Amino acid sequence: GFSWKLKDHPKLAKGKTVAVVVLDGWGEANPNQYNCIHVADTPTMDSLKKGAPERWRLVKAHGTAVGLPSDDDMGNSEVGHNALGAGRIYAQGAKLVDIALETGKIYEGEGFKYIKESFVDGMLHLIGLLSDGGVHSRFDQLQLLLKGASEHGAKRIRVHILTDGRDVSDGSSVGFVESLENDLAKLCEKGIDAKIASGGGRMYVTMDRYENDWDVVKRGWDAQVLGEAPHKFKSALEAVKKLRESPGANDQFLPPFVIVDDNGKAVGPIVDGDAVVTFNFRADRMVMLAKALDYEKFDKFDRVRFPKIRYTGMLQYDGELKLPSHYLVSPPEIERTSGEYLVHNGIRTFACRQVVRRYCLFLLLLFETVKFGHVTFFWNGNRSGCFNPDMEEYVEIPSDIGISFNAKPKMKALEIAEKARGAILSRKFDQVRVNLPNGDMVGHTGDVQATIVACKAADEAVKVSLLRMILDAIEQVGGIYVVTADHGNAEVMVKRNKKGEPLLDKDGNVQILTSHTLQPVPIAIGGPGLAPGVRFCQDLPGAGLANVAATVMNLHGFEAPSDYEPTLIEVYDE
Ligand code: 3PG
Ligand code: CO
Numbered sequence: 350g351f352s353w354k355l356k357d358h359p360k361l362a363k364g365k366t367v368a369v370v371v372l373d374g375w376g377e378a379n380p381n382q383y384n385c386i387h388v389a390d391t392p393t394m395d396s397l398k399k400g401a402p403e404r405w406r407l408v409k410a411h412g413t414a415v416g417l418p419s420d421d422d423m424g425n426s427e428v429g430h431n432a433l434g435a436g437r438i439y440a441q442g443a444k445l446v447d448i449a450l451e452t453g454k455i456y457e458g459e460g461f462k463y464i465k466e467s468f469v470d471g472m473l474h475l476i477g478l479l480s481d482g483g484v485h486s487r488f489d490q491l492q493l494l495l496k497g498a499s500e501h502g503a504k505r506i507r508v509h510i511l512t513d514g515r516d517v518s519d520g521s522s523v524g525f526v527e528s529l530e531n532d533l534a535k536l537c538e539k540g541i542d543a544k545i546a547s548g549g550g551r552m553y554v555t556m557d558r559y560e561n562d563w564d565v566v567k568r569g570w571d572a573q574v575l576g577e578a579p580h581k582f583k584s585a586l587e588a589v590k591k592l593r594e595s596p597g598a599n600d601q602f603l604p605p606f607v608i609v610d611d612n613g614k615a616v617g618p619i620v621d622g623d624a625v626v627t628f629n630f631r632a633d634r635m636v637m638l639a640k641a642l643d644y645e646k647f648d649k650f651d652r653v654r655f656p657k658i659r660y661t662g663m664l665q666y667d668g669e670l671k672l673p674s675h676y677l678v679s680p681p682e683i684e685r686t687s688g689e690y691l692v693h694n695g696i697r698t699f700a701c702r703q704v705v706r707r708y709c710l711f712l713l714l715l716f717e718t719v720k721f722g723h724v725t726f727f728w729n730g731n732r733s734g735c736f737n738p739d740m741e742e743y744v745e746i747p748s749d750i751g752i753s754f755n756a757k758p759k760m761k762a763l764e765i766a767e768k769a770r771g772a773i774l775s776r777k778f779d780q781v782r783v784n785l786p787n788g789d790m791v792g793h794t795g796d797v798q799a800t801i802v803a804c805k806a807a808d809e810a811v812k813v814s815l816l817r818m819i820l821d822a823i824e825q826v827g828g829i830y831v832v833t834a835d836h837g838n839a840e841v842m843v844k845r846n847k848k849g850e851p852l853l854d855k856d857g858n859v860q861i862l863t864s865h866t867l868q869p870v871p872i873a874i875g876g877p878g879l880a881p882g883v884r885f886c887q888d889l890p891g892a893g894l895a896n897v898a899a900t901v902m903n904l905h906g907f908e909a910p911s912d913y914e915p916t917l918i919e920v921y922d923e
Pocket of ligand 1: 373426484485515516
């Protein structure tokens with residue numbers, strides 16, 4: 350039968366403090382002026398690379414290596430942290446939705462049958478990110494869903510769009526709205542009443558995450574459900590074009606708007622009897638809206654009206670919370686993650702000052718609010734909460750709210766680093782897992798200068814959290830570090846053609862890349878607790894993030910389960 354018990358590693362000892370540091374959005378790319386990691390002064394990360402070539406390498410962090418449909422898909426934090434924690438590669442939401450749409454199975458599922466009951470008298474509302482970024486949603490999936498829903502009986506359809514500019518270029522919203530309006534016009538020719546009903550920029554409207562700022566969700570609710578917004582337009586194309594004209598405006602932060610008819614009445618508020626689908630497959634930025642749509646009891650903001658609707662998510666966003674209770678496609682079943690194994694194998698004997706004490710394995714997870722779920726929820730296979738609260742501690746450093754992070758590119762990196770250092774030195778924790786968000790959060794703003802400052806701050810934070818551990822090791826903790834990243838971002842800040850030359854816009858300026866990248870990410874291991882013979886294997890050139898889990902288990906003195914992707918390390922007898 351199945352057992353949680355892990356085999357002891359034949360060569361590596363237990364009881365070492367292992368610091369696992371994830372630099373969010375930190376890839377490896379050719380050095381040039383738009384590689385902010387290269388331009389920034391990053392002595393700590395440079396020294397990890399140069400100091401021990403056999404303990405530094407690159408791993409894949411995009412495409413099929415992390416369960417995405419193709420190798421043209423950039424990495425992202427959901428799939429990256431999933432792979433880091435699960436140690437195996439799962440077909441991810443993007444892929445599962447593709448399959449469900451291709452085979453038509455989506456229309457045979459419980460979720461679709463459920464919303465279909467509303468098609469007779471009610472309207473079908475589709476809410477989500479209008480983008481082909483493939484991180485949270487994909488435009489072609491929305492197109493197929495519109496077509497399929499209309500073929501399966503939806504007569505009145507309203508789309509509530511969220512403009513992107515984060516996973517795709519800023520300004521691309523205009524093209525997406527044009528295409529969508531075309532598609533909707535074609536549906537209208539077939540006698541279906543199909544329109545865009547509301548919109549807003551993803552970072553200002555609806556797509557907050559980890560309960561950072563409920564006002565974001567409220568702004569969306571007012572537009573989508575109540576049909577109220579500060580800006581009213583006759584068409585969505587006009588809306589995005591006009592709203593983009595105000596100084597400093599961009600796709601990510603467009604204010605909320607509603608589309609109104611000739612009498613000034615909103616064309617698509619959500620009312621009793623309607624069906625609603627949130628068409629993002631990725632969970633983090635849909636969970637808050639899903640709660641507002643699904644929960645009878647709700648006190649995060651005043652919903653004013655709570656319509657009796659049939660609501661389904663594209664996926665179920667949280668398996669623990671069963672949220673939402675209805676969904677079109679089943680999410681990947683990520684189980685037996687490394688965190689759960691480690692918690693089950695946590696009892697260890699720890700000798701300290703001649704007194705032999707029984708110790709439990711404790712995991713300490715450190716992060717800013719904006720990345721809360723990355724090293725917890727995503728790492729644990731999209732599972733919220735602890736496996737065993739006696740053994741895990743989550744420490745959240747509140748993120749600044751209501752600002753764009755290029756204004757404060759250092760974010761809370763130093764606070765995180767200092768907490769991490771304190772935690773390591775306390776010796777209370779077997780594993781201290783840290784997410785440093787700077788390269789990613791500032792990289793997404795497209796502000797090259799601020800991203801350089803952000804990369805420097807993240808590098809400094811790695812130093813602060815690990816330096817003491819290294820210097821004071823023999824006396825103190827004798828620990829091990831693993832420094833890696835979840836996907837690229839800050840290392841490529843410009844779009845390039847096939848030849849690698851920066852692309853220019855019509856005014857001759859370089860086209861800024863706000864999104865993640867296809868680049869591999871570094872992983873470095875070291876520290877005084879690392880057995881001297883440990884080095885990276887030479888025979889895993891194609892390894893990716895999923896190989897990290899087995900590696901970390903080894904560093905805790907365990908063999909990984911046999912179905913995990915192979916460990917990156919081998920131990921040489923010296
Ligand atoms: C976001 O949600 O901020 C971006 O779309 C993806 O960034 P992340 O994968 O780094 O969270
Ligand atoms: Co990101």
